[in-house]
Amino acid sequence: MVVTCEQVWQEISNYFENDVEPNLRAAMEAHFRECDRCRSVLEGTRNVIKLYGDERMIDVPVGFSYRLQRRLEESTQPTRRGFLGWMVAATAAVVVVGSFEFARSSIFGQPDLRSEHAQPAVGVPPDMMVVVSTEGKLFHAVACPFIHDKAHVRTIVAREALKEGYAPCVRCMKKYLPLLRLS
């Protein structure tokens, strides 16, 4: 069997794939021994396959693996993270609301405040003596200069004042108004 250069070029890729009949393969190898041009094609193609097949051919950027891992961590576990985040937020909310309610009701049993704008009291000593007026909405220290309707004041313990809906005076009882302290 004799092959031409054109036949060799047509089959050179299959030759490297071991995808040519034994007779054709033998004929091609005989041709390579005699034809410089086809031998050049053979070796040049071999170079191409070898060099491009080497994994050093393409540089992977520095930090590629690290960035990939981070991206996967962010994206492949959203459900668990979302759940954990939700749990933390829910727990925090329960703590805040619980503290608020505890401060309002469990210690002092404070009912609805007389003023809708009043802030809830926190940490008021229940047996502390305070002054309230019949028409007023706040309780005061005995010497507070901002007591209204002084003609109708009475002195009671803080526990009772809170039960009746009085709120701390923003001047003399400021330390029992945490939100005011923050502002």
Place this chain on the structure above:
Amino acid sequence: MPEEVTSLTNPAERFNEETLIRRIREGEHELFYELIRPYERRVYATAFAILRNQADAEDAAQEAMLKAFKHIGQFRAEARFSTWLIQITLNEARMWKRKEHAHLVEPIVDQEDAEGNYPPRDFADWREIPSEALERKEIREKLAEALESLGQIYREVFVLRDMQHLSIDETAKALRISTASVKTRLLRARLMLRDLLAPGLSGSWSTRLDFEKGTKPW
């Protein structure tokens, strides 16, 4: 013939791979990186060979691996996981290329009717280029430039078969073309690259790359 380089052909490793896939499907998502770790370089290389831009290739590679995670339930064990992953990467890179470079026109040789006979150029002088030449960045860049100059249909076949070492059948399935088309395009790609690289063998690269007098990079 190219060797199988990084796929998990060892039965124990394949078993481990199958186990990993099962566990990931069952909810152990943190194992996904273990599954794709052996292939991350190949995934990046595939994306880079198509996109020729580091940042785009990295983004496309990441997206491809996230898609593989998202669709791991659709993976069928009759295919190799690596083949499936490379196919996803190729599709992602193609999409990326269409999105980012829609204004660019593919080389004329990308046309299907250019698959006819290709007479290789006549370079009587040939030499073997040792693999150590790849240690030199300028050589890698020349090889990359040559690859980039191929039309996309040739480049994709060449990348899958000769760079990612998929079989002819796997390449055909990944590209959804016939094995005959793979063989034709592969022949054309190899011969074109050979022609593009052959001048380096006769010394023209050595003058351009400023090698020491009397030496060549291979």
